Amino acid sequence: MAVGDPQPLVSVIVVNYRGADDTITCLRALAADLDYANVELICVDNASGGDDAARIRAAAPAVRLIESPVNSGFAGGCNLGAQHAKGTVLGFLNNDARPAPAWVSAAVAELRAQPTVAAVASKVLDWDGTGTDFVDAGLTWFGMGYKRHAGSPIADVPAAEHEVAKDVLFGTGSAMFVRASVFAELGGFDERFFMFYEDVDLGWRINLRGWRVRYVPESLTYHRHHGTMAAVDAPDTGRETFLLERNALAALYKNLSDESLARALPAALALAVRRATARGGLDPEQLNLEKGVGPVDTAEVAIPRTTLAGVLAVDRFVEMMPSLAQSRAIEQAARVRTDADLLPLLRKALEPAYPLPDYLRAHEILVEAFGIDQVFGQRRKVLVLTGDSITDRMAGPAIRAWNIALTLSAEHDVHLITTNPLLSPPPAPFQISSGKNRDLDGPVDWADVVILQGHVLELAPTLKAKHEHKIVVADVYDPMHLELLEQGKDAPDDRRALDLAGVTRVLDAQLERADFFLCASERQRHFWLGHLAAMGRLSPRLYDADPTTQSLLAVVPFGLSPQAPARTGPGLRASLGLGESDRVVLWAGGVYSWFDPLTLIRAMDLLRRRHDDARLVFLGMKHPNPEVAEMDIGARTIRLSDSLGLTDKNVFFNEQWVPYSDRQNWLLDADCGVTTHYEHVETTFAFRTRVLDYLWAGLPIVTTDGDAFADLVRAEQLGVVVPAEDAQALADALEKSMYDREFADACVERIRIVAQRYAWPEALKPLVEFCRNPRPAADRLPGNADLTLEDPVRGTALVRRDLALVREYLAAGGPGELARRAAGRVTKVARERLRRG
Numbered sequence: 001m002a003v004g005d006p007q008p009l010v011s012v013i014v015v016n017y018r019g020a021d022d023t024i025t026c027l028r029a030l031a032a033d034l035d036y037a038n039v040e041l042i043c044v045d046n047a048s049g050g051d052d053a054a055r056i057r058a059a060a061p062a063v064r065l066i067e068s069p070v071n072s073g074f075a076g077g078c079n080l081g082a083q084h085a086k087g088t089v090l091g092f093l094n095n096d097a098r099p100a101p102a103w104v105s106a107a108v109a110e111l112r113a114q115p116t117v118a119a120v121a122s123k124v125l126d127w128d129g130t131g132t133d134f135v136d137a138g139l140t141w142f143g144m145g146y147k148r149h150a151g152s153p154i155a156d157v158p159a160a161e162h163e164v165a166k167d168v169l170f171g172t173g174s175a176m177f178v179r180a181s182v183f184a185e186l187g188g189f190d191e192r193f194f195m196f197y198e199d200v201d202l203g204w205r206i207n208l209r210g211w212r213v214r215y216v217p218e219s220l221t222y223h224r225h226h227g228t229m230a231a232v233d234a235p236d237t238g239r240e241t242f243l244l245e246r247n248a249l250a251a252l253y254k255n256l257s258d259e260s261l262a263r264a265l266p267a268a269l270a271l272a273v274r275r276a277t278a279r280g281g282l283d284p285e286q287l288n289l290e291k292g293v294g295p296v297d298t299a300e301v302a303i304p305r306t307t308l309a310g311v312l313a314v315d316r317f318v319e320m321m322p323s324l325a326q327s328r329a330i331e332q333a334a335r336v337r338t339d340a341d342l343l344p345l346l347r348k349a350l351e352p353a354y355p356l357p358d359y360l361r362a363h364e365i366l367v368e369a370f371g372i373d374q375v376f377g378q379r380r381k382v383l384v385l386t387g388d389s390i391t392d393r394m395a396g397p398a399i400r401a402w403n404i405a406l407t408l409s410a411e412h413d414v415h416l417i418t419t420n421p422l423l424s425p426p427p428a429p430f431q432i433s434s435g436k437n438r439d440l441d442g443p444v445d446w447a448d449v450v451i452l453q454g455h456v457l458e459l460a461p462t463l464k465a466k467h468e469h470k471i472v473v474a475d476v477y478d479p480m481h482l483e484l485l486e487q488g489k490d491a492p493d494d495r496r497a498l499d500l501a502g503v504t505r506v507l508d509a510q511l512e513r514a515d516f517f518l519c520a521s522e523r524q525r526h527f528w529l530g531h532l533a534a535m536g537r538l539s540p541r542l543y544d545a546d547p548t549t550q551s552l553l554a555v556v557p558f559g560l561s562p563q564a565p566a567r568t569g570p571g572l573r574a575s576l577g578l579g580e581s582d583r584v585v586l587w588a589g590g591v592y593s594w595f596d597p598l599t600l601i602r603a604m605d606l607l608r609r610r611h612d613d614a615r616l617v618f619l620g621m622k623h624p625n626p627e628v629a630e631m632d633i634g635a636r637t638i639r640l641s642d643s644l645g646l647t648d649k650n651v652f653f654n655e656q657w658v659p660y661s662d663r664q665n666w667l668l669d670a671d672c673g674v675t676t677h678y679e680h681v682e683t684t685f686a687f688r689t690r691v692l693d694y695l696w697a698g699l700p701i702v703t704t705d706g707d708a709f710a711d712l713v714r715a716e717q718l719g720v721v722v723p724a725e726d727a728q729a730l731a732d733a734l735e736k737s738m739y740d741r742e743f744a745d746a747c748v749e750r751i752r753i754v755a756q757r758y759a760w761p762e763a764l765k766p767l768v769e770f771c772r773n774p775r776p777a778a779d780r781l782p783g784n785a786d787l788t789l790e791d792p793v794r795g796t797a798l799v800r801r802d803l804a805l806v807r808e809y810l811a812a813g814g815p816g817e818l819a820r821r822a823a824g825r826v827t828k829v830a831r832e833r834l835r836r837g
Contacts, residue, residue: 009789046072048071163217196247197250390432586619599676
């Protein structure tokens with residue numbers, strides 16, 4: 001720890017119940033042995049009776065002793081201690097345990113280094129340090145959490161299993177740490193559990209909310225296992241078994257998804273009964289009339305307590321279900337992780353756990369009958385939302401949304417929805433529909449991950465309110481506000497300003513809400529990082545979780561089909577009546593305000609004087625989405641071509657959009673692809689999506705300088721880059737690309753290699769990886785809060801500070817400035833008090 005490095009206050013909570021001797025030993029070790037100074041010690045006496053509280057108070061006067069009026073169990077005692085704790089980190093230690101010196105410091109170091117870790121599970125050995133108590137967590141499909149390798153000599157446990165930090169489903173309540181803010185967010189331990197599995201349930205819920213539980217072997221303790229339990233109860237009473245059986249069912253019921261619970265719960269209930277009969281050696285056939293009718297026997301049947309405990313546990317679980325159902329609703333609404341996500345943390349979910357022959361036979365039967373091996377195998381549900389029309393004539397945003405859905409459908413259940421009424425999609429291996437506002441409530445509720453683009457967030461208001469914990473991916477490959485600066489030039493100034501402010505608010509809402517962002521280029525990535533920083537999203541917590549910010553904002557360029565284009569019908573030559581010997585340059589997208597087709601028309605006028613077989617074809621003049629207004633630049637382009645006598649001779653305008661499934665036929669008829677634009681801020685951060693079709697079709701590219709594709713064309717020698725609005729340079733570039741076969745062939749060869757990097761499966765890799773393990777962004781995790789806090793200024797230091805400020809304000813602006821500042825200070829204090837409640 002560096003000198004002056006602030007350390008969080010850690011409140012260590014020890015619960016005592018009729019175990020004063022162990023508790024005093026534990027508290028003394030905490031006070032004397034730790035290498036971490038900023039610790040608050042809290043002891044909760046759980047209505048022990050006798051002189052326990054008095055003895056603890058006398059032996060450990062520096063410890064804060066809280067006396068509970070009732071015995072609320074380990075869960076309730078820990079919660080009571082947490083209510084009185086001041087620390088930003090809560091440590092829980094059994095009273096029959098003792099810490100190693102680095103127990104606290106190692107845990108705190110992990111929490112500070114890993115802002116997405118909510119809890120640290122300590123390594124726990126037996127009292128002598130030779131036996132294993134806790135080095136890993138496991139969970140069976142029927143809800144029983146267990147400590148893997150428990151009871152084994154530590155020397156027999158593979159080093160990789162206990163010496164290496166790892167994510168776990170839960171930590172043992174005998175020695176663990178939790179961020180106080182997360183503990184409060186989740187309501188602490190579930191007190192209905194009383195004791196046993198309250199730690200399993202808490203860890204399970206932490207993971208479902210997107211946080212992590214981290215096993216840290218350097219955070220070491222030694223535990224006299226069941227030392228306290230042995231002093232207050234005996235194993236043959238069945239009471240411990242009752243709690244274990246009941247609480248396993250309760251944890252299962254609260255935390256499994258609807259789909260998993262429907263399979264697992266009936267089987268778990270049946271297995272609990274078989275476990276009870278097998279454990280007690282009870283003959284399950286003794287009342288079976290089918291075995292024969294003998295003398296009437298109505299005598300009571302002796303039932304071992306171990307059997308009775310299991311049966312009563314099922315009975316009491318049923319009684320708990322109404323209150324558990326309320327908790328279940330909360331957990332299921334707030335969860336952001338699927339059962340499949342947590343499967344690796346369960347370790348061996350099909351572990352039977354009990355080596356009893358009759359029980360093992362039932363386990364095998366139930367696993368087969370209920371398909372338990374499929375319980376944690378459900379595919380993740382992904383909703384893709386676009387505002388663009390989905391038809392056989394799709395524009396860029398729809399093409400991108402379509403390919404996102406197509407790529408992800410290989411691993412997940414995907415539903416693609418457009419908020420545009422125009423829907424006549426091609427066949428697809430995923431569900432497709434249209435709707436907006438209330439129509440989206442059901443699909444949003446269904447989804448584990450929502451991917452959206454454009455204005456869609458405004459049409460799905462539940463994502464901002466009801467589903468605030470839902471994981472959202474925002475595709476911001478299209479900087480709409482920069483486009484609007486060009487697109488709205490013909491509108492009145494006040495309307496332009498209002499429209500721009502509206503679009504910016506739409507983007508701001510996405511930047512505020514999403515957990516993961518997609519952009520199209522490194523240029524865009526820098527641009528959006530600036531936006532995120534200005535909005536406060538690049539917080540210290542998020543930065544500490546990932547200084548590269550790659551887990552927040554990834555480059556996912558527009559892609560192209562991994563299959564080479566193959567002709568399926570007539571192309572532009574047959575459709576427009578062009579000759580086979582004509583040289584064709586293709587404009588493969590729409591004509592929008594931010595483009596410069598006028599200079600291209602002038603360049604064609606120059607080129608035709610040298611080559612009367614040069615042809616320019618515009619692939620589509622009318623946007624397929626009727627909600628996109630026609631722009632004046634299209635009409636101006638046609639008028640210029642007409643005035644120069646080029647239309648239908650050297651320049652051809654395809655009025656309707658070419659169907660997406662037919663575009664390759666037009667591309668394969670071309671000799672060169674072109675895109676031209678003006679020099680402005682939209683160009684700087686744009687990603688010309690249809691230029692990728694040129695790569696796909698192997699066409700040399702002629703492009704205006706200034707955007708990301710110009711950098712690519714220049715660096716990879718894929719064609720020619722020309723200055724903006726230079727008709728002569730553009731004409732020369734077109735001539736070189738269409739008539740210099742050696743140059744064109746070299747471009748084509750390099751394009752073939754570069755195109756592989758832009759195939760959709762390759763381009764979408766960051767999104768595919770995110771959807772395999774989706775989590776909320778570090779700054780959006782529920783219950784996140786600062787670990788280290790600045791000490792408040794008090795006493796004479798506070799007086800000196802305020803006097804210095806008075807002098808500063810008087811010097812800056814006199815009494816008026818002083819009064820203004822004082823009023824602001826009063827307002828700030830009042831707001832802070834209101835915020836704290």
